Amino acid sequence: MTPDQIRLVDALAGHLPARVIVTDPAEIAPWETDWRGRWHGHAALLLAPTSTAEVAAIVAAAAAHRVPLVPQGGNTSMVGGATPPADGGAAILSLRRMNAIRSLDAEAGLAVVEAGVILAELHAVAATVGMRFPLSLGAKGSATIGGLVSTNAGGTQVLRFGTMRGLVAGLEAVLPDGQIHDGLAALKKDNRGYDLTQLLIGGEGTLGVVTAATVRLVPAVAARTVAWVGLADPAAALTLLRRFQRASEGVESFELLPAESLDAVLRHIPGTRAPLSGAHPWHALIEVTAAHDAREAPAAIVEHMLGAALADGLVADATIAASEAQADAFWRIRESISEAERATGPAAQHDISVPIEAMPRFMIEAAAACEARFPGTRASGFGHLGDGNVHFHVRAPAGADRTRWLAQEAPVVTQFVDDLVVAAGGSISAEHGIGQMKLGELERLSSPARMSALRAIKAALDPHNIMNPGKLVALAPRGPAE
Amino acid sequence: MTPDQIRLVDALAGHLPARVIVTDPAEIAPWETDWRGRWHGHAALLLAPTSTAEVAAIVAAAAAHRVPLVPQGGNTSMVGGATPPADGGAAILSLRRMNAIRSLDAEAGLAVVEAGVILAELHAVAATVGMRFPLSLGAKGSATIGGLVSTNAGGTQVLRFGTMRGLVAGLEAVLPDGQIHDGLAALKKDNRGYDLTQLLIGGEGTLGVVTAATVRLVPAVAARTVAWVGLADPAAALTLLRRFQRASEGVESFELLPAESLDAVLRHIPGTRAPLSGAHPWHALIEVTAAHDAREAPAAIVEHMLGAALADGLVADATIAASEAQADAFWRIRESISEAERATGPAAQHDISVPIEAMPRFMIEAAAACEARFPGTRASGFGHLGDGNVHFHVRAPAGADRTRWLAQEAPVVTQFVDDLVVAAGGSISAEHGIGQMKLGELERLSSPARMSALRAIKAALDPHNIMNPGKLVALAPRGPAE
Numbered sequence: 021m022t023p024d025q026i027r028l029v030d031a032l033a034g035h036l037p038a039r040v041i042v043t044d045p046a047e048i049a050p051w052e053t054d055w056r057g058r059w060h061g062h063a064a065l066l067l068a069p070t071s072t073a074e075v076a077a078i079v080a081a082a083a084a085h086r087v088p089l090v091p092q093g094g095n096t097s098m099v100g101g102a103t104p105p106a107d108g109g110a111a112i113l114s115l116r117r118m119n120a121i122r123s124l125d126a127e128a129g130l131a132v133v134e135a136g137v138i139l140a141e142l143h144a145v146a147a148t149v150g151m152r153f154p155l156s157l158g159a160k161g162s163a164t165i166g167g168l169v170s171t172n173a174g175g176t177q178v179l180r181f182g183t184m185r186g187l188v189a190g191l192e193a194v195l196p197d198g199q200i201h202d203g204l205a206a207l208k209k210d211n212r213g214y215d216l217t218q219l220l221i222g223g224e225g226t227l228g229v230v231t232a233a234t235v236r237l238v239p240a241v242a243a244r245t246v247a248w249v250g251l252a253d254p255a256a257a258l259t260l261l262r263r264f265q266r267a268s269e270g271v272e273s274f275e276l277l278p279a280e281s282l283d284a285v286l287r288h289i290p291g292t293r294a295p296l297s298g299a300h301p302w303h304a305l306i307e308v309t310a311a312h313d314a315r316e317a318p319a320a321i322v323e324h325m326l327g328a329a330l331a332d333g334l335v336a337d338a339t340i341a342a343s344e345a346q347a348d349a350f351w352r353i354r355e356s357i358s359e360a361e362r363a364t365g366p367a368a369q370h371d372i373s374v375p376i377e378a379m380p381r382f383m384i385e386a387a388a389a390c391e392a393r394f395p396g397t398r399a400s401g402f403g404h405l406g407d408g409n410v411h412f413h414v415r416a417p418a419g420a421d422r423t424r425w426l427a428q429e430a431p432v433v434t435q436f437v438d439d440l441v442v443a444a445g446g447s448i449s450a451e452h453g454i455g456q457m458k459l460g461e462l463e464r465l466s467s468p469a470r471m472s473a474l475r476a477i478k479a480a481l482d483p484h485n486i487m488n489p490g491k492l493v494a495l496a497p498r499g500p501a502e
Numbered sequence: 503m504t505p506d507q508i509r510l511v512d513a514l515a516g517h518l519p520a521r522v523i524v525t526d527p528a529e530i531a532p533w534e535t536d537w538r539g540r541w542h543g544h545a546a547l548l549l550a551p552t553s554t555a556e557v558a559a560i561v562a563a564a565a566a567h568r569v570p571l572v573p574q575g576g577n578t579s580m581v582g583g584a585t586p587p588a589d590g591g592a593a594i595l596s597l598r599r600m601n602a603i604r605s606l607d608a609e610a611g612l613a614v615v616e617a618g619v620i621l622a623e624l625h626a627v628a629a630t631v632g633m634r635f636p637l638s639l640g641a642k643g644s645a646t647i648g649g650l651v652s653t654n655a656g657g658t659q660v661l662r663f664g665t666m667r668g669l670v671a672g673l674e675a676v677l678p679d680g681q682i683h684d685g686l687a688a689l690k691k692d693n694r695g696y697d698l699t700q701l702l703i704g705g706e707g708t709l710g711v712v713t714a715a716t717v718r719l720v721p722a723v724a725a726r727t728v729a730w731v732g733l734a735d736p737a738a739a740l741t742l743l744r745r746f747q748r749a750s751e752g753v754e755s756f757e758l759l760p761a762e763s764l765d766a767v768l769r770h771i772p773g774t775r776a777p778l779s780g781a782h783p784w785h786a787l788i789e790v791t792a793a794h795d796a797r798e799a800p801a802a803i804v805e806h807m808l809g810a811a812l813a814d815g816l817v818a819d820a821t822i823a824a825s826e827a828q829a830d831a832f833w834r835i836r837e838s839i840s841e842a843e844r845a846t847g848p849a850a851q852h853d854i855s856v857p858i859e860a861m862p863r864f865m866i867e868a869a870a871a872c873e874a875r876f877p878g879t880r881a882s883g884f885g886h887l888g889d890g891n892v893h894f895h896v897r898a899p900a901g902a903d904r905t906r907w908l909a910q911e912a913p914v915v916t917q918f919v920d921d922l923v924v925a926a927g928g929s930i931s932a933e934h935g936i937g938q939m940k941l942g943e944l945e946r947l948s949s950p951a952r953m954s955a956l957r958a959i960k961a962a963l964d965p966h967n968i969m970n971p972g973k974l975v976a977l978a979p980r981g982p983a984e
Contacts (some may be wrong), residue, residue, distance in 0.1 A: 127744060128859045174691050183691060185700075199951035208889040209656050209665060209855045209932040211704055212944060213956045213974050218667075218700035222693050239748065262609060266721065266793070269751045311748070316798070373691045377610045407690040450691040462694060469681035473963060474695045480962030481955060492695050 021064040022109050028085040029065065036074055042066040051095055051112050052104060055162070059100035059456060063090065065111040070118060072192060072200060072231045078113065079229060079486075080198025088489045089113040091225035093136060093164030098371070099455025101171065101224050101491050110489070115166045118231060126151050129237045130189060130206050135166025135230050142235075151237040154181040154272075158355070166230045172222035174451035179406035180272045181238070183451070184221060190234035191217040196227065196482040206234045219477070224453055225488040227481045239311035244272075245318040246307045246347035247326060250300030250337040254380035254405070257304050260329055261406055264306065268321045273307040275354050276383075276410075277402040284360040285353050292353055296337045304405070305354050307347075357402055358411070366422045367415040368430035370437050374446030376408040383410060386440045390414050394433055409450040412437060438465060454492045463494070503546040504591050510567040511547065518556055524548040533577055533594050534586060537644070541582035541938060545572065547593040552600060554674060554682060554713045560595065561711060561968075562680025570971045571595040573707035575618060575646030580853070581937030583653065583706050583973050592971070597648045600713060608633050611719045612671060612688050617648025617712050624717075633719040636663040636754075640837070648712045654704035656933035661888035662754045663720070665933070666703060672716035673699040678709065678964035688716045701959070706935055707970040709963045721793035726754075727800040728789045728829035729808060732782030732819040736862035736887070739786050742811055743888055746788065750803045755789040757836050758865075758892075759884040766842040767835050774835055778819045786887070787836050789829075839884055840893070848904045849897040850912035852919050856928030858890040865892060868922045872896050876915055891932040894919060920947055936974045945976070 021029070021043065029041055042048060048066045053059065065087075069075045082089050088110035092102040104110045119136035126149040133142060139160040142153045157163065157175035167173075169191065174183045181187060189206035193216075203217050220228055251257050257276050264271045279301050285292050296303075308318040322340060329335045341347035361367060374382050383401045390399035396417025401410035414433045416425040438448045442465050454462050463471065474493045478485075485495050503511070503525065511523055524530060530548045535541065547569075551557045564571050570592040574584040586592045601618035608631040615624060621642040624635045639645065639657035649655075651673065656665045663669060671688035675698075685699050702710055733739050739758050746753045761783050767774050778785075790800035804822060811817045823829035843849060856864045865883045872881035878899025883892035896915045898907040920930045924947050936944050945953065956975045960967075967977050 125859065128857075172693050178690060185697075195951055195955060197954070199949070199954070201951045201955065202949065203952075205927040205929075206857050207855050207929050207932075208660060208858070209886075209891045210929040211654050211931045211933060211935045212929055212948065213704070213936055213952075214701055214709070214959050215667075215704060216952065216955055219696055219959075222695070222697060227696070373689050375610075375688050376690070377607065404691075409691045445687040447687075447689050447692040447694055449693045450689075451693060453693045454695055466694065467681075467684065469677055469683045470695075470698065472679070472681070473677060473683070473698055476962040477696050477701075477959060480958040 024085050024087045024109065025065050025111060028081055028087045028111065031081045031085065032078065035077060036069070040067060040069050040074060042068060048112065051092060051114065054100055054103045055096050059103040061104035061106050062108040063104040063110055063112045064108055066114055067111055068114045068117050072194065075113070075118070075194045075229055075231050076198050076200050079194045079196065082111065083197055083484055083486055086484055086486065087111055088486045089229070090488055091115060091166070091170070091229045093167030094138065094159065094162035096159035096163045096167065097171070097455055098452040099457035101453055101455030102167070103456070105490055113229060115164065115229070115231070121145055122232065124149065126237070130234055131237055132204055132232060132234050133165045134232045135164060137165045139163045139165070139168060146237050147240060150240050152240045153187070153235060154238050155184065155187055165233055165235070169221055169230045169233050170223060170225050171453045174404070174407065174409065176273050176275070176404070178404060179274055180270070185218070187236050188217065188221055188233050189236055191220055191230060192232040193220050193228045193230045196484070196487045201228070204232060204234050222453070224455065224492045226478060226492045228487060241309045242311055243318055244307055244309040244347065245322040246305070246341040246350050247322050248295035248339050248341070248350050249304040249306065249326070249335045250296050250298065251302040251304060251335055253302055254383050256334055257302060257405055258376070258380050260304065260334055263329070264308070264325055267325055268308055268318070270308045270310050270318055270321070271306070271406070272309050273305065274406040275305040275403060276405040277303050277354065277357060278400045279303070280398070280400055281357045281361070281402045282353065284364055285356045288360040288363040289356040292349070292356065295339055295350055295353070298337055300336050305350055361413055361415065365416050365418070366420065366426050366430070367413045368433040368437070370412040370434065371409070371450050371452045372412055372437070372441045372446055372448060373407065373409040373450035374441060374444040376406070378444050379405060379408050379410065382440070382444050382446070386412065386437065389440060390433065390436065393436055394429070397433070407450070435461070456491060459492070459494055506567050506569045506591065507547050507593060510563055510569045510593065513563045513567065514560065517559055518551070522549060522551050522556060524550060530594065533574060533596065536582055536585045537578050541585040543586035543588050544590040545586040545592055545594045546590055548596055549593055550596045550599050554676065557595070557600070557676045557711055557713050558680050558682050561676045561678065564593065565679055565966055565968055568966055568968065569593055570968045571711070572970055573597060573648070573652070573711045575649030576620065576641065576644035578641035578645045578649065579653070579937055580934040581939035583935055583937030584649070585938065587972055595711060597646060597711070597713070603627055604714065606631065608719070612716055613719055614686055614714060614716050615647045616714045617646060619647045621645045621647070621650060628719050629722060632722050634722045635669070635717060636720050637666065637669055647715055647717070651703055651712045651715050652705060652707050653935045656889065656891065658757070658886070659754050660886060661756055662752070667700070669718050670699065670703055670715050671718055673702055673712060674714040675702050675710045675712045678966070678969045683710070686714060686716050704935070706937065706974045708960060708974045710969060723791045724793055725800055726789055726791040726829065727804040728787070728823040728832050729804050730777035730821050730823070730832050731786040731788065731808070731817050732778050732780065733784040733786060733817055735784055736865050738816055739784060739887055740858070740862050742786065742816055745811070746790070746807055749807055750790055750800070752790045752792050752800055752803070753788070753888075754791050755787065756888040757787040757885060758887040759785050759787075759836065759839060760882045761785070762880070762882055763839045763843070763884045764835065766846050767838045770842040770845040771838040774831070774838065777821055777832055777835070780819055782818050787832055843895055843897065847898050847900070848902065848908050848912070849895045850915040850919070852894040852916065853891070853932050853934045854894055854919070854923045854928055854930060855889065855891040855932035856923060856926040858888070860926050861887060861890050861892065864922075864926050864928070868894065868919065871922060872915065872919065875918055876911070879915070889932070917943070938973060941974070941976055
């Protein structure tokens, strides 16, 4: 441990249960590297509090002794946001033991959930009372509420329910000076100055530690209808999406993928089969749901809408899943794309968004531009059309050396893609955040107005730069302890 | 003008059209006092730019010359938020001439609207393309988009569509150093660091000047059903609200009022009549709407729900407006309460919110507590039950001297009410903001964590305290110009 870390442990030892303070390297090791093994850091100290009061005590002491804290939930960041710095001087602040669901009110549609509660557990508990928490993503078995809040997580249901920002009704957090901000009360109207809850959502732990959140629940799904559609181009898909949205508030997902993504899945993922018999350049996966007291079945809506779209030629072909098993099979195709594309070779992957109206053109033109600029590459986007959010992958030329291409070519490709995104008025980070990975691109591509505001906010709320330093926005190194 | 103001005018005069710089006291006078005549200030200078570039030039020069700016739209603040300080040293920055609707895309449901556009005008323009902007309030003929954004305005449709925070998809603003923040692109997913748009919404012009917003539009209402219901108590009203919300996504308003509010209207507002024949202690006004392509008429939903509620005794009586004229008559009762209660004598009025589940109990218990603590007063709440937001009025004892009571007793009553609100986990400002009026109560009742965070943010983004100083959060007086 560093001298600062030793002083911090000395300060805390008398006040916190021994189990909170972890210095055994073997116990810490799994949390020093991100889940994909791309970011490596070091921390000689891990703190695992079980209450908000313990978190407050830790943060206050860490501020006094200038020990940086790296808040960590399920360690599922896609951008190195929860990996400690390499110098070993920080302490990991694990929220996993703060895992109580403090309350759940089905009638009000609200739950107060601690930061360490795992997303899948919240799903399960909500289901026991006929409700659901309408946000899901691949890492649901590990990702925690605190991390989901701090990264303003998205997923596959944003189209209808929004990101975490739309699902958080209140927050409790420990600010960088150790004070507790109690904003858990779910108030639909509250105009008492700057909205600290909104500032902490997506703050990536750099402005404080989220310790609990009041989240919205909605009635459980009683019926869903999943359809697979073949289309000529993304513009037709957007038109179809708009029609669906006008017809029903129950449109939960509208995922778009090109033929080559489907082909990659069929080739590399055992047990998958094409939903439609013919070949189509583009495909959409649509899910419409209804709660148990809905007055119209989603199947009727989907049949009506697809019938009309087939009749007027907007879609080339369509099929409705005849069973839950078939619906799951459709979804498995969508969820296997990343895995299938990994099997086809190395790729530069981008989590980007542009205004929804601009997305059809962007998908076509950006892919063409990439392939022209980097001969031999293949570029395509797939994902959440309804959110203006695609995962835009540029695959290496056939025969490229994996390690060399990813190290030397991929970053150039990424800058090229990011420039296209900015030109289209979009965001270089749609749902994954900035973390360490996009720090340089954020700096390169943001207006001076945005960057100076981000720095001013960070410096004002965390003057000693102890909260997750080196993530989201870079500041000058911290000064010596006073 | 002050020497600083003279220097500012000198700096701007060569660069801006003469019409932008207003120094004629007669032209400025109407904007020195708020619309209700409760707050009086003085400004020897008013600046009325017509473009974002002009706003940026003004803010940069004002920062350089340390002239505080008071942004003003329709001057309809309820809390003195747009009234200049009394010392005359500030300049009013009027956004009213920035009144272009830059674009409107009905298909995407988005409009880019400049700060000075009046709410009623946006309503009218949206209607021409079959859309609507789903936020309305009494001051719609004067209130501007910039002011609505800066105060996170609410109104009567928050139940379904949320406050301005839920309707703003992007913002353009000039930050306190004169830099332009261009965040107009409507991105459903955008995780590029702290959300500046969210920080400016509800910032009351203290962190920068909103110059334009991208706002969401929804399909125009094709059919509405308005019902009036007699109930035993607020708890029954909440149960009914929950049932309606489960049955339909089209519940737009659910307003609750006690018998005495209805009685005051019937007594003092000519042409009003009771919707129900019998007497009931509480009343609810419910509106359900549908767009033109909805698959079920709102009338069927309302009839079904009220039929069930009458059958099981949840409501005592109910009637559905048989015509648009009758629907308007029901709404006129609700909208006349404040005027009617003014006719009954002076009152201390409070715009407060508590968690919705807590509202029924709060309305009963807070009224009883006030009447016990201040003998002779009559207390009651009415308003947006579905938002947890009531206007809680405590009326002076019969025969009280109006001026004396409002000056001496009302502030004591307000502190008492605010204490009850805080004890119930609520907000002392639900939809009107802080402005000048609630500065002291915000300070008195907020946690040190909240206050220090608000101050740190303000000082960081506006280090010279030139943006609407003395509103929302008090800072130390500004220093001399450098």
